[in-house]
Amino acid sequence: MKNIVVLGGGESGVGAAVLAKQKMFAVFLSDQGKIKPKYKKILQKHSIAFEDEGHTTSEIFKADIVIKSPGIPDDLLLINNLRNQGVEVISEIEFAYRFTDATIIAITGSNGKTTVTKMVYHILEQANLSVAMVGNVGDSFAMHLATQPEVDNYVIEVSSFQLDNCVSFKPHISILTNITPDHLDRYNNNFNLYRKAKFKILQNQGQDDFFIYNEDDLAITEFLPKISTNVQLIPFSKKQLKQNIAAFIEQNTIKINLNQQKTFNMSINNLNVKGTHNAQNAMAASTAARLLKIRKQTIRESMESFRGVEHRLEEVKVLNNVNYINDSKATNINATFYALDSMTKPTVWIVGGVDKGNNYQDLLALVNERVKAIVCLGIDNSKIIDAFGKTVDELVETANMADAVLAAQHFSNAGDTVLLSPACASFDLFENYEDRGRQFKECVRKL
Known part of the structure; x- marks a missing residue:
C-alpha cells in the first residue's frame, strides 16, 4: 500500500485526502496552520489521520506521493527536501485526474x-x-x-x-x-x-x-x-x-x-x-x-x-440614486482595470488589501478620468496613496468594511457609483475575497 501525505487542510487538500482514502491508500494530512472545524469533521468521518498547527517531518517523509495544496509555495524548504529524496509532489487536480x-x-x-x-x-x-x-x-x-x-x-x-x-x-x-x-x-x-x-x-x-x-x-x-x-x-x-x-x-x-x-x-x-x-x-x-x-x-x-458571477461587478443596491457595485473578485490590477473602464458615472473607488506586486500606474488614466474619491481598505495603503494621492481630491484610509462603506457614502452624490474593486488579495482583513464581498454587501444593505 502506497503512503500518501496531503499538505494543507483546506478544500483541495481534504478532497484529495478523501479520494486517496477511498482508493485504498494510506493517508496522512498535515497542515502548518489550524484546520477549520468543518474540514476536521470530514477527515474524522473518513477516518483520515491528520495534524494541524505544525508538521511532523518524520511522518511526512514516509510519503510515496505528496499532494500539495495550491496555497503552499513551491520553493518551501520542506517541498525541496521531499523532491530531493525522490518523492513525487503533485497537485490535487493532477491526483484526481488520474482516476x-x-x-x-x-x-x-x-x-x-x-x-x-x-x-x-x-x-x-x-x-x-x-x-x-x-x-x-x-x-x-x-x-x-x-x-x-x-x-x-x-x-x-x-x-x-x-x-x-x-x-x-x-x-x-x-x-x-x-x-x-x-x-x-x-x-x-x-x-x-x-x-x-x-x-x-x-x-x-x-x-x-x-x-x-x-x-x-x-x-x-x-x-x-x-x-x-x-x-x-x-x-x-x-x-x-x-x-x-x-x-x-x-x-x-x-x-x-x-x-x-x-x-x-x-x-x-x-x-x-x-x-x-x-x-x-x-x-x-x-x-x-x-x-x-x-x-x-x-x-x-x-x-x-446567464446571470454572471457573485463578487464580479455585482450590483448590490441603489440608494439615494447611488449605485453600489461589488467587484471583490478583482484581486489584481487588470481585473480592476476592466471594472473602472466599465464605469460611466463619477465613481467612489474602494481599493486595497494585500499587494501582489501591483503597478498602479496602469490605472492612472482611468482614475484621473472616472474616480472622484478613493477609500483605502487595507493594513498598508502606502502604494495606493503614493500612486493616486495627487490624482483625486479625496482619499481616506479605513481598516474595516463598515468604515469603508460609510466613507464611500459620505463622498458620493446622487448619480454616482460606489465601486469595491480592491486590485489586491484580501487576507490582511478578510478570510478571502468572498468574505470581503459579502461584508461589503451586508454593510451596504444596512445603510
Whole structure:
C-alpha cells in the first residue's frame, strides 16, 4: 500500500485526502496552520489521520506521493527536501485526474476564468449533458470524484498554482482567457515564470485536443510560438479574424468559425452580462460548447439567461440614486482595470488589501478620468496613496468594511457609483475575497 501525505487542510487538500482514502491508500494530512472545524469533521468521518498547527517531518517523509495544496509555495524548504529524496509532489487536480476518463474542459487565466467556467457549465447543463463544475469553483475535483456520481464532463477552473504541480493532466479543451501580472510574489517577481505556469494547461494536449486562447493578448500571442505542441489552436478576438478556425466580434455580433461547421452567430446585445470583457468570455465559452457539438440555439439561450458571477461587478443596491457595485473578485490590477473602464458615472473607488506586486500606474488614466474619491481598505495603503494621492481630491484610509462603506457614502452624490474593486488579495482583513464581498454587501444593505 502506497503512503500518501496531503499538505494543507483546506478544500483541495481534504478532497484529495478523501479520494486517496477511498482508493485504498494510506493517508496522512498535515497542515502548518489550524484546520477549520468543518474540514476536521470530514477527515474524522473518513477516518483520515491528520495534524494541524505544525508538521511532523518524520511522518511526512514516509510519503510515496505528496499532494500539495495550491496555497503552499513551491520553493518551501520542506517541498525541496521531499523532491530531493525522490518523492513525487503533485497537485490535487493532477491526483484526481488520474482516476477519471471523463472529458475535461479546463479554464485558466489571470481574469475571467471563473466567469468562463460558469458559462461553459451553464451551457452544458442547459444542454442536459452529464456535467460537473469543479476546481476553484464548486467542489474540489478530488472531492467530487470521491463523493458524487461520476459525470461524463468536468468543467474545471485551474489556477497557475495548481498547474505548477500537474504532470499528466490533459484537458480535451483548454481555455486561456488572458495573462496579466498577478501572483508575482509567488514567481520571484518574474512575469515570464507566471506565464509559463499558465501555459502548462496545454503541455499534454495532442492533435485531437483544442486550445482556445485570447488573440488580443500580447502576453499570449508572443509566447505561443515558443511552445512545442500539435494541439488544435482556436483564437478569439474583439477584432475580425480571417482564419478558418476562429471566434471574433464583427458589427456587435459574435461569430465562430470551426472549419466545416456553419458559422455560429450571436448578437452581443442579447448577452445578459454586459461589457466587452464579457463578450470575450462568452466567445470563449460558446466556442468550447460548439466543439462539444451543442446546438446553436441552446448556446444562445444559455448566454441570454446567464446571470454572471457573485463578487464580479455585482450590483448590490441603489440608494439615494447611488449605485453600489461589488467587484471583490478583482484581486489584481487588470481585473480592476476592466471594472473602472466599465464605469460611466463619477465613481467612489474602494481599493486595497494585500499587494501582489501591483503597478498602479496602469490605472492612472482611468482614475484621473472616472474616480472622484478613493477609500483605502487595507493594513498598508502606502502604494495606493503614493500612486493616486495627487490624482483625486479625496482619499481616506479605513481598516474595516463598515468604515469603508460609510466613507464611500459620505463622498458620493446622487448619480454616482460606489465601486469595491480592491486590485489586491484580501487576507490582511478578510478570510478571502468572498468574505470581503459579502461584508461589503451586508454593510451596504444596512445603510
